[in-house]
Amino acid sequence: MPAGTLITVAPTGAETAKADVPALPVSVEEIVAAARSCEAVGASVVHLHVRDGQARPTLDLGHVGELVAAVREATALVVQLSSGGAVTDPLPERVAVLEAAPDAASLTLGTVNFGDDVFSNPWGLIVELHTQMQARGIVPEYEVFDLGQLATLARLLDRHGLPHGGHVHVDLVMGVPGGMPGTTAALAACVAEVRSTLPAGTTFAATGVGRTSLPVMLAALSAGGHLRVGMEDTLTYAPGEPVRDNTQLVARAAGLAQIAQRPPLTPDQARTLLGIAPAGGAGTGTTPSPTDTGGAP
Template sequence: MSRKVIITCAVTGGIHTPSMSPHLPITPSEIAEAAIGAREAGAAIVHLHARNPETGQPDQSPEAYEQFLGVIKQRSDVVINITTGGAPTMLVEERLAPAAVFKPEVASLNMGSMNFGIYPILDKLKKFKHDWEEPYIEGSRDRVFRNTFADIEGILATCADNNTRFEIECYDIGHLYTLHHFVQRGLVTPPFFVQSVFGILGGIGAHPEDVLHMRRTADRLFGDDYRWSVLGAGKHQMPIATQSMLLGGHLRVGLEDSLHAGRGRLAKSNAEQVTIAREMIEHMGFEVATPDEAREILNLKGGDKVDF
């Protein structure tokens, strides 16, 4: 039986700014259309952030999410994943609010505090559409993305009664050990959906040996109790996705993680990246998982048990 590979698409995120690409979804309708387009191209899961439609700033208010969650659900069977990461400038209470209100099938959960440096972008980006963009990018030079043990425990406790499962984002080896700590305490139950993140300045690198190190460590800590996925930042997106497939894993693409669809060429849509990933999967002899197959693989509660 052919192996099923889950494609997650992170359609806008909270890191890239409007001046970096004219194709970055900003408004509620753009985010909804991006999510639906990603599903049509082959994504089983969409990882969602919201933005201020006028300025493009990250907006983690439930009211911002309300404008597109219902539209996506009505027009698609895709699994909806709501971030609790938001943006590194936000307090955890603000970041958690949409997942607490809407009780999605999946929410993201970062496994540790870290430096999250995007300021090298300023070496190339010199013109900005909005006043907030340059200080937001420059501020990452002296900013810690906070995800303490107490923060993580609070998110787990808030979502426990909602049967929301987690895309557990691990940016370094220590984050796997933090997950193991919460597993031992019984606060996270299998199957764990571990999203290993490569190539962020402040986290693990994007060398093939880094990917292997993450995979081997997760295997040793969790055995058969986890499902592994990867995302590579920027130019590392597709090479790391390919390595994950060869190692038996799943993958994440989308304009949150990379703005490109080839060397020096901006992706015109999230669907374009999903299409590239789908074609790679199929060329390797694997099959792309449908949303319902992803629900079964990850033991999700189903789209009829969310509050939107």
């Protein structure tokens, strides 16, 4: 692999209301347009949350499958589906989204306070998502909201084996009220744990929520990590300046990666890094089967 930076865009999320942030993409057409423009400026992975016709978060498989197919048809991006959904979603429905067959999916490694809510991720759910992804040929991105969740990942891999594709990739989610802070010290502690307790070759990305976005990006790049940005996590570009769109956030991340002399990876390079099979349907109007892609969330 060339030295480079994997940039994931998370364009929508499940927490922000369209009425409060009109620029937030929520329809299939809006999310596809955002994905295409972000790909053009350096994104290689898109992390998808799904909304229904009233812009409400949904795990309905009809809506989920429609969005996965549409993004796949319009872009070459790695399609990563959220298995977290909204904090109020029932656990069985979060597992059921794996039937939509994207290339990859998130897998959160523990329960965490999420502002005034609780994001529930008990051990049984973690194991079920991990083993279901193995069986379906899905590549997980392990979401870490606090240092102790890296110990959970080490235990998971020891008891249930490596993920599909053989490569372990974690995303350090920083700055959520209730999780670890978005600081260089917190990131350094996590990176030390990744390198001392997880398989050789494990890679990490970092997500800075809200005002921690920029310092987390700079710290991650300095430590050899990758980046996740997007309107799911950040709605202010600078003090007093709302984010215009997801492309603005990806372009900033790509510019910082260039300055660090680790330019953005292409989608094909991202697939190689993550252990995902080559794309079989981007731009062709066809949706590959899980067997063709090696991936579903």
